[in-house]
Amino acid sequence: MTSTPHSTALETASAHHWTWTSGDLDGAFAHVADDIICRAPGGDITGKEAYRSYLGGFSQMMTGSTDVAAFGDDEHALLFRYPRTAVTSTAPVDRLSFGPPPQP
Numbered sequence: 198m199t200s201t202p203h204s205t206a207l208e209t210a211s212a213h214h215w216t217w218t219s220g221d222l223d224g225a226f227a228h229v230a231d232d233i234i235c236r237a238p239g240g241d242i243t244g245k246e247a248y249r250s251y252l253g254g255f256s257q258m259m260t261g262s263t264d265v266a267a268f269g270d271d272e273h274a275l276l277f278r279y280p281r282t283a284v285t286s287t288a289p290v291d292r293l294s295f296g297p298p299p300q301p
Contacts, residue, residue, distance in 0.1 A: 205269060205270065205271050205274075206269050206270065206271060206272050206273050206274040207267060207268070207269025207270065207274040208269075209228050209274070210228075210267075210269065210274035210275075210276055211267060211274075211276065212228050213225050213228040213229065214276050214278075216228070217252055217256055218256070218259070218262050220256065222249065222252065222253055222256065225252070226245065226249055229245055229248065229249075230245070231244070231245045232244065232245075233245055233248050235248045235251065237251060258282045258283070259280055259281065259282055260281045260282055260283060261280075261281040262278050262279065262280050262281060263278055263279040263281070264276070264277075264278045265277045265278050265279060
């Protein structure tokens with residue numbers, strides 16, 4: 198994810214979450230780096246376009262989302278929520294975490 202100089206990781210992750218869950222994928226991807234690695238349940242998704250395809254498909258299945266918790270600082274963030282679909286309304290399976298890439 199990218200951020201403005203005054204944006205904390207939590208602010209960036211929250212902005213991404215709120216824009217994509219409201220249906221604004223273009224706005225959501227203004228907060229995503231080209232070299233993103235998404236650790237999805239089926240395996241890693243690498244790259245902005247692959248992540249957009251994954252999230253676009255999932256967002257069409259969602260009927261809502263309940264926020265449970267959000268924690269963060271300048272460099273790390275964790276959002277935890279219950280996504281709702283036609284199949285489930287209480288599975289705590291969705292989280293978004295952000296941190297700088299590991300140093301070699």
